Amino acid sequence: MKITAVLIVEAIEPCLTFWVDRLGFEKTVEVPEGEGLGFAILQKDGAELMFQTRESVAKDVPQMIPGLTGQGVGLFIEVPDFDDLLTRVTGLEVVMPERTAFYGMREIVVREPGGFAVCFASRIESPKE
Numbered sequence: 001m002k003i004t005a006v007l008i009v010e011a012i013e014p015c016l017t018f019w020v021d022r023l024g025f026e027k028t029v030e031v032p033e034g035e036g037l038g039f040a041i042l043q044k045d046g047a048e049l050m051f052q053t054r055e056s057v058a059k060d061v062p063q064m065i066p067g068l069t070g071q072g073v074g075l076f077i078e079v080p081d082f083d084d085l086l087t088r089v090t091g092l093e094v095v096m097p098e099r100t101a102f103y104g105m106r107e108i109v110v111r112e113p114g115g116f117a118v119c120f121a122s123r124i125e126s127p128k129e
Contacts, residue, residue: 009114082122
């Protein structure tokens, strides 16, 4: 089974600046819509995200529009190098400041350009006894 989030946004291009330029995802599919993109697929290291504009959804599956209110999805992404990640999210709105969670993860939550809260986390090493 494979699960891929489809994030519905007003515009895809601002999201690409974050996901591709800052985090190193590759845009593998793009579907033009008017003056911009209506749909895109991004991939990195086996992870995949899809973006679709509200305008595109309204044309493709109009019955979904009444249920699309706000950003009701949060993403949790484990990263191998937390310090590197901190440099990549500099300047974004911090929803939750950096913390070490009781379950052994170093975490920060930021809001990406599409409006979604993204929790980035790295497992902290247990102290050697």
